[in-house]
Amino acid sequence: MRRSCESCKNTCCDDMKIGIRDDYKEKAINPQELIPGTWLLVSGITWVKKKNEKWKCRAFDIKTKLCRIYKYRPPLCRGFQCKFARKRIRKRAINYLRVVGDSIYTLTFTQR
Numbered sequence: 801m802r803r804s805c806e807s808c809k810n811t812c813c814d815d816m817k818i819g820i821r822d823d824y825k826e827k828a829i830n831p832q833e834l835i836p837g838t839w840l841l842v843s844g845i846t847w848v849k850k851k852n853e854k855w856k857c858r859a860f861d862i863k864t865k866l867c868r869i870y871k872y873r874p875p876l877c878r879g880f881q882c883k884f885a886r887k888r889i890r891k892r893a894i895n896y897l898r899v900v901g902d903s904i905y906t907l908t909f910t911q912r
Contacts, residue, residue, distance in 0.1 A: 805866055812880055813860035813867065815852075817908040818842060824904040831855070831905070842905045844874035876907075 818831040818840065831840060836851045839858065846858040856862075859869040867873060 808865065808882075812877075812882065812909055813857040814854075814862070815850075816847065816855040816857075818847060818855050819906045819908070821904055821906060828904045840905075842907060843876040843903045845876060 820828045820830060829840070831849070832853075834840065834849050836849050836853075838849045840847045840849070840855070847855040848858050850856055857867075859867050859873070861868050867877070
């Protein structure tokens with residue numbers, strides 16, 4: 801059974817939580833201190849801070865719930881395994897740091 805992104809209520813591109821790895825806390829910009837509307841480049845993706853203090857990928861279209869750059873999406877997005885796409889996938893990437901280990905930020909998927 802497959803589910804399309806258009807009907808998914810759990811988007812991997814919206815309502816993300818961005819944090820700083822402990823070993824970079826003094827060197828990095830703290831995402832919590834940034835105001836809504838600010839852009840932050842993390843792992844090749846431009847994130848925009850929302851009013852609810854969460855983050856949205858700049859390429860994510862809220863109306864269609866689809867990626868505007870899907871064909872050219874960065875490696876982080878290509879490596880993401882959606883637990884709703886296929887029946888057999890039981891493990892979901894809660895912390896994207898497991899996918900990309902060179903980032904100073906952690907990206908956490910928020911399930912709705």
